[in-house]
Amino acid sequence: MKHLNSVIEKYVELTPRSREIWESAKQYLPGGDSRNSIFWDPYPIYIKSARGPIVTDVDDMQRVDFINTMTTMILGHAFSPVMDAVSSQLKNGVAYNAPNSHQIQLAKILCERVPSFDRVRFTNSGTEATMNTIRAARAFTGRTLFAKAEGGYHGTHDAVSVSVKVKVEHAGGSDSPVALPSTEGLPDEVLDQVIVFPFNDVEGARKILEQHKDQLAAVIIEPVLGSVGMVPATYEFLEMLRNFTWQHSIVLIFDEVISYRVTDGGSQKFFGVTPDMTSLGKIIGGGFPIGAFGGRKDIMDLYDPTGGLEMGKEPSVGPHVSHAGTFNANPVTMLAGSVTLDHLTDDIYESLAFNTEILRQGIRDVCAELEIPVQVTGIGSLFGIHFNDVPINNYRDIASSDTNIRRKVFLGLMNEGILIAPNLVGSLSTEIGSNEIKMFVEKFKLVLSKSGI
Numbered sequence: 540m541k542h543l544n545s546v547i548e549k550y551v552e553l554t555p556r557s558r559e560i561w562e563s564a565k566q567y568l569p570g571g572d573s574r575n576s577i578f579w580d581p582y583p584i585y586i587k588s589a590r591g592p593i594v595t596d597v598d599d600m601q602r603v604d605f606i607n608t609m610t611t612m613i614l615g616h617a618f619s620p621v622m623d624a625v626s627s628q629l630k631n632g633v634a635y636n637a638p639n640s641h642q643i644q645l646a647k648i649l650c651e652r653v654p655s656f657d658r659v660r661f662t663n664s665g666t667e668a669t670m671n672t673i674r675a676a677r678a679f680t681g682r683t684l685f686a687k688a689e690g691g692y693h694g695t696h697d698a699v700s701v702s703v704k705v706k707v708e709h710a711g712g713s714d715s716p717v718a719l720p721s722t723e724g725l726p727d728e729v730l731d732q733v734i735v736f737p738f739n740d741v742e743g744a745r746k747i748l749e750q751h752k753d754q755l756a757a758v759i760i761e762p763v764l765g766s767v768g769m770v771p772a773t774y775e776f777l778e779m780l781r782n783f784t785w786q787h788s789i790v791l792i793f794d795e796v797i798s799y800r801v802t803d804g805g806s807q808k809f810f811g812v813t814p815d816m817t818s819l820g821k822i823i824g825g826g827f828p829i830g831a832f833g834g835r836k837d838i839m840d841l842y843d844p845t846g847g848l849e850m851g852k853e854p855s856v857g858p859h860v861s862h863a864g865t866f867n868a869n870p871v872t873m874l875a876g877s878v879t880l881d882h883l884t885d886d887i888y889e890s891l892a893f894n895t896e897i898l899r900q901g902i903r904d905v906c907a908e909l910e911i912p913v914q915v916t917g918i919g920s921l922f923g924i925h926f927n928d929v930p931i932n933n934y935r936d937i938a939s940s941d942t943n944i945r946r947k948v949f950l951g952l953m954n955e956g957i958l959i960a961p962n963l964v965g966s967l968s969t970e971i972g973s974n975e976i977k978m979f980v981e982k983f984k985l986v987l988s989k990s991g992i
């Protein structure tokens with residue numbers, strides 16, 4: 540506790556202007572912001588600008604960004620080609636009441652790269668994307684239930700706000716997790732529609748899915764459990780889900796809002812397992828609000844408003860699934876997204892993965908030297924740090940982590956000029972090179988040495 544208090548004291552010393560802004564923000568915004576996932580105790584920093592690998596807060600302190608807007612800014616902040624393209628689009632307006640052609644370019648790139656995409660549609664968030672995958676699966680199968688992994692985060696809509704972060708003591712056995720609300724305000728029926736299964740437990744999950752196989756519209760899964768710790772699924776687990784859903788005509792959905800970072804075709808290309816539908820977000824908008832969902836043509840055709848309309852003939856039925864949104868596929872986001880993806884070549888993915896592995900190993904080496912147990916998770920450019928002595932395979936392995944240690948390390952790194960997520964997950968951008976990685980490892984060692992762990 541003594542060490543934690545001194546870390547907090549230093550944080551408060553370094554961030555007086557953020558504290559002042561936070562105090563006044565609370566008069567208008569509950570908690571002083573609009574995004575609970577970036578609140579941390581005692582208060583968050585307010586950012587004034589960001590460029591390349593650096594974010595600068597309102598106290599003029601610079602930090603190297605190792606989280607990159609919860610994995611979004613894969614090319615770093617204010618990447619010139621994206622900024623230039625957006626600036627030129629701004630002169631032509633930002634949103635129209637008719638389609639724009641930038642979305643076709645982004646759709647083409649995604650359909651060419653993502654193995655499961657025959658067709659794609661755009662939204663303004665990953666939340667809307669996962670909502671649509673589940674809705675489409677229900678419409679396609681005529682069934683209502685869907686299954687998700689314990690600890691899986693799929694955004695903020697009701698259906699998926701179940702068993703995300705739960706108190707393990709209330710959540711049943713590890714091989715038979717109970718569906719628990721992740722927020723107040725959910726109707727009871729929501730819980731009745733979700734089957735929860737353990738992540739990375741092939742037999743345990745199969746047994747649970749088997750009991751509901753005839754009522755399941757979909758199984759939704761993050762191939763890398765993101766917000767709870769960058770924990771990759773095993774190939775065997777994904778393969779089981781693919782075979783099981785195929786056999787029982789259940790729609791398999793990969794939520795790749797985070798894991799699309801792993802290769803140009805997402806983690807589905809990395810694992811060689813192709814789902815029926817996929818939701819995307821974050822990196823594909825170049826820093827602007829976005830989500831996308833796509834998949835098999837026969838499922839995505841449910842969204843076609845022409846319903847097979849032929850010019851000059853009576854319109855037939857369609858769409859079967861409604862999908863609107865004032866800012867969907869707005870030209871600014873679409874252009875920012877396609878310019879970003881144009882820069883994400885195979886070489887870039889390889890070097891991101893290479894650098895991230897150097898960082899992971901650096902973290903392991905520091906902990907080995909200081910004799911602190913650690914598990915460093917993640918694939919591609921994603922990483923998670925867990926001060927555990929057993930391998931991390933699922934939510935429950937993480938739930939037992941000591942939150943005080945996490946706080947000490949997170950705030951300690953903040954004080955030393957490094958920004959990651961409060962639960963010690965991060966992701967690299969192309970702006971992070973060997974100097975920044977070296978700095979992270981040195982600062983990490985310094986923070987741990989002073990932490991009293």
Ligand SMILES: Cc1ncc(COP(=O)(O)O)c(C=O)c1O
Nearest residue numbers: 664665666692693694765796820
């Ligand atoms: C795996 C996953 N799915 C969905 C979402 C929701 O995306 P958004 O925050 O854009 O609504 C997130 C956000 O972090 C996510 O990590």
